[in-house]
Ligand SMILES: Nc1ncnc2c1ncn2[C@@H]1O[C@H](COP(=O)(O)OP(=O)(O)OP(=O)(O)O)[C@@H](O)[C@H]1O
């Protein structure tokens with residue numbers, strides 16, 4: 001029985017590691033680098049007390065709490081406590097992301113590629129792929145645990161203790177394991193890699209959003225989300241280890257579920273059988289409609305996801321405004337009317353920071369879709385289009401145009417959610433014009449990204465993923481520019497760095513005009529390049 | 539029909555980086571003609587076809603379809619041709635019926651009663667999702683869409699690799715129908731017997747080079763006849779005759795031998811055999827497979843081309 005189920009797991013694991021080593025190493029370097037690097041730097045970034053005070057004040061604002069997690073009150077703010085407060089939630093999100101991507105490609109991805117079928121006909125156990133995938137995720141997270149734990153104990157931040165160091169290293173690793181197992185489970189339940197990725201990402205996002213909305217309103221209830229468990233541990237000041245137990249326990253339960261699902265399903269299928277459909281479709285008539293139909297589920301998920309994130313942020317606007325209210329000094333010195341205006345001014349400033357969240361979501365959506373021009377070629381769909389009387393330009397424009405419009409729609413949904421939240425919670429909501437400005441400026445940033453992506457696809461499709469990394473870096477730069485005290489010049493390496501104060505300040509049409517012009521030129525160059533290159537099939 | 543060929547490929551070259559996938563490919567397809575395009579794996583069949591379809595850009599030579607340049611005028615050309623790729627991958631969440639209609643619409647074609655007849659003939663369930671089809675059924679979807687298009691030129695890349703004999707038969711009938719209607723057809727395959735049933739002309743490609751083009755009868759002429767003979771006299775002298783290949787004398791007796799004879803040399807060789815007083819003679823008819831094998835397996839017999847053309 002054991003042999004039947006697990007034979008050759010070790011060999012598979014070896015193969016997986018050899019194939020994935022680059023991916024694993026890059027993730028490992030990135031994650032460990034951020035953790036240990038920041039821990040090493042934290043003492044020197046904020047040398048004087050004033051800078052620290054302002055940082056701590058920033059970290060306690062709802063924008064930062066929403067993003068990085070709840071910041072403990074009434075606790076001595078040592079470097080160590082600050083580190084865990086800033087890093088745990090955000091880094092765990094990254095660990096979770098890495099782990100679930102690794103887990104899914106090691107299981108469902110292999111199956112889709114036909115490798116499982118090939119090997120299962122040999123004496124490889126029925127569940128060997130699943131177990132090998134689990135080992136891969138486990139080893140990956142163990143490696144981060146050891147490296148980060150070792151690094152932190154060597155660095156020994158001010159106010160650090162050994163228990164806290166290792167707790168801070170272990171929690172994200174256990175969190176990574178948990179979402180790796182979520183990935184394994186969903187890879188068994190649904191029948192396609194794309195859906196497995198989409199559904200586990202959605203769960204990770206949901207956990208994050210739940211924590212976000214709890215943290216800004218009632219942090220004590222945050223155990224509703226696994227992200228909250230990380231905060232409950234109170235690394236460095238309380239050092240609770242029980243959240244770790246909770247993480248490991250739930251991983252175990254979910255892994256058992258994955259086994260059950262793997263046992264219950266057939267090779268190549270999910271738990272949920274694919275039903276027959278209609279013989280005719282009135283929608284389908286060409287590449288655009290085919291794209292719309294294949295993309296339908298993602299379309300709604302992204303739109304609704306962006307709307308919800310906007311709503312969440314919008315619904316904390318009142319806490320921002322309250323800060324003004326609750327300050328007795330301000331309350332005394334200015335009248336009711338002015339106070340509300342001042343409150344709204346704070347909100348508008350906050351919106352400038354928020355834009356980056358919403359535009360990054362939109363940019364990622366648009367980049368995924370632009371890259372489908374390449375992905376669909378690999379999947380063999382483009383070959384079917386290319387044999388039809390459909391020109392290259394039309395085909396490319398269909399994908400790029402659809403990506404652009406979806407980027408804008410996603411951005412629009414986020415801004416719309418923000419506006420609705422704002423209307424719902426503020427007695428005197430912030431005016432719509434600020435939201436229009438926010439949308440207008442950032443939609444140009446989406447355009448720039450899509451244009452650059454199109455150029456990459458035309459000339460160097462191998463590097464198409466670079467832009468996603470660039471978008472990620474841009475996000476960190478913009479969201480944390482106050483914390484890192486980045487200069488205005490540095491943030492200009494990303495398009496939105498050029499209009500970082502929108503909507504506080506009105507649109508600067510000269511900057512936007514240049515960006516639009518540049519994008520149009522890039523798109524033309526991309527069209528020219530795409531027209532004259534070979535179609536890439538695999 | 540005009541004398542102008544539907545497809546004209548002249549000295550086509552194609553490189554992928556430093557790798558030369560096609561070094562010299564010339565090919566012609568006329569109206570009402572079925573050209574079988576055969577060659578071993580990796581010979582360059584799909585690459586040639588994709589260049590004809592304007593998906594790949596030629597590095598040398600010319601490719602014209604309907605007298606237009608395959609790369610420059612791809613859109614115009616594609617209005618008048620139908621194509622079934624070697625590996626058919628379809629949008630997983632569409633049904634077969636939806637996919638057929640989509641493929642037809644994109645070519646500016648209609649879903650006609652023929653389409654329904656073909657769905658019936660190939661026994662395809664059009665309500666199933668593409669993701670649940672077997673390889674053969676996916677191929678059927680693409681074939682039905684192509685066969686029910688009313689165009690002038692049909693290109694099939696290994697069309698029957700996933701079909702069972704019954705469906706393969708239906709496909710062959712359909713090709714015969716198209717041929718009778720004066721359409722031009724290019725059909726790639728590595729299975730000769732399949733092309734033999736449908737093709738008028740065969741082009742053999744190997745390592746990116748067309749090494750033989752000709753009609754089936756011409757090709758047969760170039761094949762060898764296998765002979766097994768027992769005589770009263772000593773057969774050893776036969777080995778030296780021109781046109782005799784693979785000569786094997788029986789281990790026990792020098793009066794029994796098997797060998798292959800070039801078609802042109804058949805009569806002098808048989809006369810020499812007759813002189814030795816034949817007691818038993820078996821002659822196997824020339825099989826195209828043999829010819830084909832000789833081209834495929836050139837490492838074993840490097841002089842084949844020279845041999846045949848002599
Ligand atoms: N994009 C590419 N980059 C590099 N090499 C390629 C590319 N496409 C094809 N090749 C190579 O060109 C050669 C011809 O490939 P092609 O697909 O045309 O062969 P084929 O005759 O269709 O083979 P099969 O019978 O297996 O389908 C092969 O050696 C293949 O590896």
Ligand SMILES: [Mg+2]
Pocket residue numbers: 583584585624695
């Ligand atoms: Mg091929």
